[in-house]
Each structure stands twice: as C-alpha cells, then as structure tokens.
Amino acid sequence: MVIAQQLREYAGLLEEQGEDNFRPRAYRRASDVVAALNRPIATILAEGGREALVALPAVGEAIAGAIIEMVGSGRWGQLERLRGELAPEVLFRTIPGIGPRLAGVLAEEGTLETLEDLENAIHFGNFALKGIGPRRKQMIASALAERLARRSTPYLWKKSSQPPVALLLKVDRAYRDKAAAGALRLIAPRRFNPTHEAWLPVMHSKVEDWHFTVLFSNSRRAHELGKTKDWVVIYHQRDDEPEGRSIVTTSTHGSTEGxxxxRRDLLQRNAEPTEPIAPA
Known part of the structure; x- marks a missing residue:
C-alpha cells in the first residue's frame, strides 16, 4: 500500500509542478494496479523478478524500476527529487560494503544519485576509488544486483536513448528563461540548505516524444564553485526506457568559452562524450 501511495504522490507532484501530459496518469494507473493486487508487490518481485513487475498492467520498465528501488531500499530517488529531499549518500549507505565515508565520496559532486547510477558506475564507469579493492567492489556489485533484481548480465540491460544536443540546449534555454522570470514552482532542497529556503526551480515539459524534468544543480561542487544558477541538470526519458541525465553548463575555457x-552522463551505457555546441 505504501508503494501505491508513493506512486500516486509522484503523479500529484508532477501535476503540481506543471506536468500536464500522460505521465501523471501513467503513474496514477500503476498506483491503482498495485493497490488492487491480492498479494504484496514485494512477493511478486521476489518470485518473478523485474519481468513479473513488467507483466502487470500499467507497469512498464520505468515504473518497475521505481518499485524495485522502493522495495529494496524503502526510498525512491525520483520522488525525493521532486520533494526536494534527495540525499544520495543516505541511499548508498543501505548497500553492504558502503559506509558513511564512501557514500559521501560517491555523492559529493552530484555525479551519482541513484542505485542504478552506482551500478552503472561499477560496471561501465570509473570506480577506481582509493581503498576500494576488487573484493569489496564485487561485494557492492552483488548487493546492487540483488537489490535491483538483475537476473542477467548487466551488458544486457535495457538501453536508454539520448536526446539530440540541439533539443537539450532548447530545454536548457527554456528552463533558465522561465526560472529568471519567476515562472516555475520552487522547491526547498534538504541538502546544502540550512535555512530551508524554497529556491530551486523545477520544470517538467514534453518536447516531441521526450519527457524532461529540469533543475539547477544542487551538488556540493556546484555550491563550492558558485554555479548553482549555471549548471542545469536535465533528466530525460522516452517511452518506457530508463531515465537518463545530462548536464548543461557554460564553458569557461578553450574554443567553447562562453x-x-x-555534458552527457558518462555513467550511462551508450553515453557520448562531452558535446560543446551553441552560444549561451
């Protein structure tokens, strides 16, 4: 019942923050399906894995991933993001082998936010952290595989598409213009916000067949460099693919200065290198 409630809350936050297309309806339909089940969703997941969730009406890959995260950790990063409560270091500490220090390092620059991010980093990214040997890395990878109900090799995971650079720049411009005009809903992030001020604009939009959620970066690094109003984080999703993430910034050096x-999320499979394009 808690998972159904969280899916419904997510749908409500999407609508409250300006999302006016089918995504809220999709999450609300999934909430109704989960609430009407005659046995716990955790049991269905334990017995049949991710495939059993996807087989449920109104539950595709994206919502199945959300349910798996909630069942495994009791948290859901996407919901916490819209609430302004996202704290990756707390989530990472739920994984055996990750203590407070390592969790803080993983979350420090805002590169990793979710367990999916962490899993991708271990298998495809740069996870050569000091003090993390092969045995510990394997323990973390195994715990993540179990938590995320991975029953096949990670190289067979469903791929997420990448929006064209021109489209990301269009979304970036729209977000910054609306934020400057005070036209967006403000949320009060819990991290790096001791006064609990509602300062972080959030925008949801649909362009072509892409769904976007856009915010300024609230990472430690962005605060340290005074870039919280320059670094724009764009979460993108199409159809029922996993959510992806890109960052748009103003270049300060080289031929792209100004x-x-x-910057594609290099933790994703199939991610492309940094693509500098278009004037600010």
Missing part, C-alpha cells in the same frame, strides 16, 4: 555545452 558557450553552453552539453
């Missing part, structure tokens, strides 16, 4: 550049 231009907005798109």
């Amino acid at each position: 231009k907005r550049v798109v």
